[in-house]
Amino acid sequence: MTTTDNLTAARTKRWRTIRWIALLIVAATVGLGAVFGSRLGQDPTLVDSPLIGKPASTRPLPYLEREGTLSLADLQGQVVVVNFWASWCTPCRAEHPALTAAADNYQAKGVTVVGVNYQDKRGAATAFLDELGRGDSRAYRYVTDPDSRLALDFGVFGIPETFFLDRSGTIVAKITGPVSHSLMSGTLDAILAGRQPRSHTEGTVQPGPGR
Structure with missing residues (x-):
């Protein structure tokens, strides 16, 4: 394999790596968008409390x-x-x-x-x-x-x-x-x-x- 062939193969491998990284970034962005998008329109003041559903203290x-x-x-x-x-x-x-x-x-x-x-x-x-x-x-x-x-x-x-x-x-x-x-x-x-x-x-x- 000539030097030119080696350079071409290296460039091809590099572009494949970059493309996979780009695809992973896009997938992650879409996933995060789905999570945050599902919260759009909700009242930001609404919160959950770990005490909800539990009996209150009866301390006198x-x-x-x-x-x-x-x-x-x-x-x-x-x-x-x-x-x-x-x-x-x-x-x-x-x-x-x-x-x-x-x-x-x-x-x-x-x-x-x-x-x-x-x-x-x-x-x-x-x-x-x-x-x-x-x-x-x-x-x-x-x-x-x-x-x-x-x-x-x-x-x-x-x-x-x-x-x-x-x-x-x-x-x-x-x-x-x-x-x-x-x-x-x-x-x-x-x-x-x-x-x-x-x-x-x-x-x-x-x-x-x-x-």
């Missing part, structure tokens, strides 16, 4: 403003909204009217809201409620979370975070970030109708002072 917690404790087990048979909040949390102030409105509007349908005060001072927490309102005490319960034990059970990283429990005490939805009137009503209406609600991420959360 002391009430914020009165004697005694409350466990989520005490509320089985009701739809329960568990909201982690604090006086130092800016988004918590923005979402508070939606929570109190939901507690008042859905009380007759068997819904209870539990506000879990997170890494806060009792005086600051009660001042927050004095300013923004408490909602109906029969439908909105406020508890404290010493040592953030319940927050750890729920995997809370920052606040606000809100969890929705069905009547059996199973976690069926989670909203990360501040809730709104429409999110509250949409999620509660779905649960009460026996439909699976969707979990969302709305805005950002604030880590606790100790993080």
